[in-house]
Amino acid sequence: MKKSITIIGSGFSSLAASCYLAKEGYEVTILEKNATIGGRARQLIKDGFTFDIGPTWYWMPDVFEKFFADFGKEPSHYYQLEKLNPAYVVYFDELDTVQIPDNLPDILDIFEIQEKGSSKHLQSFLDNAKHNYDVAIKDLVYRPGISITELITPVTIKKANQFFSTIRTAVRENIKDSRLQQIMEFPVLFLGAKPSNTPSFYSFMNYADFGLGTWHPKGGMYEVIKAIYVLAMELGVKIKTNQNVEKINVDNGTVKSVVANGETIFSDVVLSGADYHHTETLLDKKYRGYSEKYWNSKIFAPSSLLFYVAFDKKIKNVSHHTLFFDTEFDVHAQAIYDDPKWPEKPLFYASFPSKTDETVAPEGKEAGIFLIPIAPGIEDTPEIREKYFNSIMERFESLTHQKVMDNIIFKESFCVTDFINDYNSYKGNAYGLANILTQTAFLRPKIISKKVKNLFFTGQLTVPGPGVPPSIISGKIVSELIKKSFQNQSEKGSKSDGAETNSKEIKADSSLRSVKAYFV
Template identity: 70%
Template sequence: MIKQKNKISIIGSGFSSISAACYMAKYGYEVTVYEKNNTVGGRARQYLNEGFTFDIGPTWYWMPDVFEKFFADFGKKPSDYYELEKLSPAYQVYFGKQDSITIPDNLEDICEVFEKEEKGSSKHLMNFMNSARDNYDIAVKDMVYKPGVSALELVTPKTAVRVNQFFSTIRQQVRKKIKSKKLIQILEFPVLFLGAKPSNTPAFYNFMNYADFSLGTWHPKGGMYKVIEGMVSLAKEMGVTFVTNASVTKINLDSKSNVKSIQVNDKEIETSLLLSGADYHHTESLLDQSYRQYTERYWSKKIFAPSSLLFYIGFNKKIKNVEHHTLFFDADFDTHAVTIYDDPSWPENPLFYASFPSITDESFAPEGKEAGTFLIPLAPGIEDTQELREKYFNIIIERLEKLTNQTVRDSILFKESYCVNDFIKDYNSYKGNAYGLANILTQTAFLRPKLKSKKVNNLYFTGQLTVPGPGVPPSLISGKVASELILKTRR
């Protein structure tokens, strides 16, 4: 057995794990991160092929202030590690053939877009955005940094006057004044990052609209993986060790319900603390049954954010009539959402998203070519076969060609797919979910799985299945909150 004192072992190397590793190193711990795959980054890995680069996981860079706050905690800035560009326009939304709305990079111009689509809507938008700004200040500057220990964390003078916003929904709030179906879809879109339907998401979460329209959409040059590389560089500067191809297969306890060691491949490694940024359900499966907090029944009743079918495609020409981020909302969202949340199944006519980062960043594709990432949100746990993947590939390529008025199929150099089975294989993801637990009212804050195990004294968790929830900025915050809780409870 390898023995080390005052050592914390971290399982997984996604955003939350690397964030936690940095904070724990700052607090004086000897930190080792164990990653089962051959590269760090968790879901935020890269796929390289024939001179093309693809972000396998996250492609949106929102809430730049959260990244700035993270690096500032270590006397650094994002620009010390990667270069950011604000996207202009932010993104484009298709509603039908050659029928799209392009979202500019500032609120003043967005108001003009709204007014052009629906007279008088810009006034309603500004009222909505004022509320969204206030909620952002409360949520992202305070509430999301709470450890989810008690319901009292949510009770403050500022939240008390907004209690009605927790019991009404984004959908109700948006549709109260705006009538245009297109504008409604644009305003309801950001909460999809929280992994839930607008009809199930508290109105308080309109702060995501502030992140969208006011803070803007950004692109790290070289992709989201550059953020991972920057965080890893920071962690290594602070003495953190990363071990790849290191699968943790068992958590061993002593007679006092403490983690004494972990089984990593064929070695038993002693540790004084264990923090898991891996899938929460999977991590508990590494414990003997009596030490697991949550039963299979518990997990089966939770509302999970979607899984995804993704395609990474290399085109031998530039794609026309699209932006860096392009959303295809020409299908009915509610019908698609039923197949994700209510009746898990493959959607007949799916909405989908496409990213063409090589429009902005020439490093993503050889000259004159285009890198395209396509995503269809799906219910976790559904059947995943090569035949189904191919069927839906054909559906979205035909839609892309029709909506953007061009032929692209004969320009495909290669394609690679990624779906439910891959999320399970690569990340031990529960039912192959891509984003964690949906942020609905009954799964918010203290109602999410706990950061600290109730049955194992020195076992902690971080990441998208615990607080604050899905998304890259929340993952950075989760790493910090988990670390602060460790420091508080281990004094």
């Protein structure tokens, strides 16, 4: 009889895990709380406009290729990719912008123009970053985070100093132009932490940026969700939406079932791709692996205030991805990590996918996504959202030399309260736990429950960390651990059966000798 696996949530990690597990022959069912699949990577469609609600950056294309290759597929079987050029544009003020081209030679030229001699330092930095990428993405991130020994290899021993120095130190050692420094520190923001707290080993994110480039799947990032969904269906995965999991039942230390919408669903294994903290609240307290004090002590990646804006005209002087670094990053970062509060003058990011993709907005119109990184857990009201929208749009108009406020057809917002309501996100965080040294690899919450047999976790609160590629990798890691767990249980059962049979044979043989002795 097939082993049954119930997966809570249908984000990238859950969908990836479902494919690997179904491929192994397990009976896999996904229970999704919301009406549509995708978790944080859902989609907003309105009046002919299409917006990615969550992730908008397609980085590390090799990770996606590796995932589909595991099933004899390619991304091109499911969606069309376009490499963006420029990859993104950075505004420092209205007269100072930097475009990041789609290839390294041109990027080196850009750096050299901004600061004489910097291209040589950037090349050296990226040579090391590529080596780190090969070590991390092709090896370390696929390890389950069970023990510190996973990180101890001949290569990492040689690079030990990079785990105790920071990205900020490495970047600013030779690059002196503040704009170039900010551009080089930008990629680690995807890890959810300040450059001053992020180990310099994570420079592999710079290689992902400058070396591998920025891509766009036609139709948006949700096309990747749809692709993995189609693959999951082909492999026999069952997916049920509008399924609110209310309880995880445990008997004698082993998971037995979940309760969704009042119905008990029995399962050999439960895998949660939902928020880790929330998942543990579905357990009786004695079965929770981490206390409220533990969660409260962790450094979380930011939450976000997002706006999805439909314009009745094309927007000028912007790229598909546009960063607005016209304010002081360190001051904004303090309001996220050191003294959580609404920032006075935040940096922000804008995405205009309709610059690249004609399918996401009606002809002659523009779809715009605006994001402000904020501290998780802070107050979230309609009045605050409106205040910040007006603030960043005033700056946007000034920096890009155009009026756009009167050209808004509609706008929708998403913030802390929505992350909590829609995803049960701890304090409304958007990206999980920050990937700082004390919260990396084996120091993150475990994939395998510490107290409940056959309960597993996946996603950006566990190994390897935040981001779409790491989430897909997390799905693979946990599927391999589940497979190994079943194999171990099967072997133990076989040994136990063998021992019992052997014991009976010994007992029978002993009894036979006694009978013989009696008659002889």
